[in-house]
Amino acid sequence: DRQVEGKPRTAKMLIGSMQLSGYAGTFLGATLIIFSKVLLKAIIGNDALDPDVFLAAMKYVCIRALGMPAAVILGSAQAACLGMQDIRSPLYVLFAAAVVNLFGDMLFVGSTNPWIGGAAGAAWATVFSQYAALFMFLKWLRSKPNPKPVPTPIPAEPNVMNLTDAIMELTGPSSSKGSSRRKNFSQSLRSFGNWSSKKVNGAGKPLFSRRSKAVKKKVTKEEDEPYFSTRGFLSGRFKKRNLFTFPPKDVTNEFAPYVFPVTVTSVGRVSGYVAMSHVVSSALGTVGMAAQQVIVSVFYCLTPIADSLGLTAQSFVPGLVEKKKSPERSAALKQTLINLNKAGFLFGAAMVSAIACLPLVSKFFTTDPNVIAQVNSVVPMLSVFFTVHAMFCGTEGFLLGRKDLGFLSKMYAGFFVVVPWCLLRVKRAALAGANVNLATVWTVFTGYQLVRVSSWFIRARFLLKRSERKSNAIEGDMLNVDNQSP
Structure with missing residues (x-):
């Protein structure tokens, strides 16, 4: 529905993808938390690892798993924006999330609390930035920008030109003022007459040929399409609580293959x-x-x-x-x-x-x-x-x-x-x-x-x-x- 006003099918698919992503992220996060110990041992493959290091890795994985639902929903929303050829919206949101992550690192990493400081603090900062980005993305998709006020044009004062003196100069006797302008005007008329005779004989170029081509090119040139933004794309069609509902069956069937x-x-x-x-x-x-x-x-x-x-x-x-x-x-x-x-x-x-x-x-x-x-x-x-x-x-x-x-x-x-x-x-x-x-x-x-x-x-x-x-x-x-x- 690229050419359909409001893109209703695209909006329906976007909402459905975010809903499915929330459930998929929750499942992945729960799986990571439950099997984190087994998975870490399999990846490390070294029984001689310091228990304190292993515990720190466990905490990091479990904390990061809490942010999995937000991460998956963000991925779906970003992919939808790119699919609609809107590259700016994800950039704005992810930049704001990076700022939140930076301040989170500064706040948590230096803490002496074992569940807040160090590697765990870095994990908490990332999780908070993911949920902050999610809420900002939802706000962006649901809030339309305020329409720009159209300025009322102020009527300009008419410019009054006095043509009488100019006509009198060009048509007056040789003794009157403006002789140089009369001479230039006469030469222009003679050159125009010579050009007209060449045109009749088949020589010369079409009248105003360059200007005609330029005007034609300007008229036929296709105007650039306005940049599409997903800001407010789901306005009136999506509420935050809809994120916790399961999508309709027809939408699920679209994603199943x-x-x-x-x-x-x-x-x-x-x-x-x-x-x-x-x-x-x-x-x-x-x-x-x-x-x-x-x-x-x-x-x-x-x-x-x-x-x-x-x-x-x-x-x-x-x-x-x-x-x-x-x-x-x-x-x-x-x-x-x-x-x-x-x-x-x-x-x-x-x-x-x-x-x-x-x-x-x-x-x-x-x-x-x-x-x-x-x-x-x-x-x-x-x-x-x-x-x-x-x-x-x-x-x-x-x-x-x-x-x-x-x-x-x-x-x-x-x-x-x-x-x-x-x-x-x-x-x-x-x-x-x-x-x-x-x-x-x-x-x-x-x-x-x-x-x-x-x-x-x-x-x-x-x-x-x-x-x-x-x-x-x-x-x-x-x-x-x-x-x-x-």
């Missing part, structure tokens, strides 16, 4: 990171864990740059896919993929430049020379990873925009098995005394990245070729019908 492939895709995407954390904590010792923490901090600072391309693709590609199949549609999809890859290449170059500076700044993260050496040893693998990461995200967003969830879910289901298996072989080799370090782990992970990006490129290219064939076939059938018609 996506539950399994999206869940498999998400679990498969996360499994590699979980397996990597397990291998590092259980087999590479304290130095490896410290170096991994530095690398992961830099890693998660850079990945949002690439993620923006995926979000952009998911916002704009569906609009192209919904159009009628035609060569123009296929060309637009192809050009979109090319543009995403161009932007991905530039983003990748920027991220690799940042990674290249890591050996220069690693001393600011730690003073241990062994940790610094392990961090620097991973720089080549990180450079390869980030060279293609933005292009990977853009292409994955392109596939998601085309709703190619079947392919993605099957691929990530395979990665869910293969990637942990490869990383666990690294752990086995390390425990057996082989020369295995952090660079080995990231070599496996970089190989996983290269396989992903290659598979995504091949799939996107295949879909474009298939779309072009169908469009050409449709166009050929239409031409045959036109030729056969009397």
Whole structure:
């Protein structure tokens, strides 16, 4: 209902997605709290861990789990805004949440209370910022902006011109004043006469040709569409208490086909990171864990740059896919993929430049020379990873925009098995005394990245070729019908 006033179907789906997200977030949060001890032991994989450290990790996970409902609802609302091509609203809300998180860290982290200070304080600050962002987002969606007052135009005083003197100067005798203006006027008349005769003979240019083209261009130029904002989009259609009700059955049925492939895709995407954390904590010792923490901090600072391309693709590609199949549609999809890859290449170059500076700044993260050496040893693998990461995200967003969830879910289901298996072989080799370090782990992970990006490129290219064939076939059938018609 893009062209429908008020977008009622979109509003209904947005409300339903937030309601389902609340229940999904509650389920995930409860699962994390109940199984936090088991999950942490499985990830850490090291029985020699200090009990105080394990207890701090337990508290952090349980506190963060309390914010899971807000986090999932925020994700759905943000995705809906991006789907409606409103990129500003999530930016405003998430920036305000970041400010709340900052002040929360300043308030809680320094506390000596074990349930409020330290890592627990950082967790509480994040949870409070998530709920603050949720309430701000709901307020934004439900409150329409005040209409701008239209200023009353003040009638301007008429300008009175005296044309009598000008006419008398141009038509008066030679002895009167204004002789220079009469001379210029006469020359203009003669040149106009010469131009008219050339026009009659077929020479010369059309009258006011440049101006006519400019006016025509100005008239035919399509005006820019006003920027769409989701502020007040749910005004009069949603109340806060509706967030705790279950959505209608027809809305639930709309989301049902996506539950399994999206869940498999998400679990498969996360499994590699979980397996990597397990291998590092259980087999590479304290130095490896410290170096991994530095690398992961830099890693998660850079990945949002690439993620923006995926979000952009998911916002704009569906609009192209919904159009009628035609060569123009296929060309637009192809050009979109090319543009995403161009932007991905530039983003990748920027991220690799940042990674290249890591050996220069690693001393600011730690003073241990062994940790610094392990961090620097991973720089080549990180450079390869980030060279293609933005292009990977853009292409994955392109596939998601085309709703190619079947392919993605099957691929990530395979990665869910293969990637942990490869990383666990690294752990086995390390425990057996082989020369295995952090660079080995990231070599496996970089190989996983290269396989992903290659598979995504091949799939996107295949879909474009298939779309072009169908469009050409449709166009050929239409031409045959036109030729056969009397």
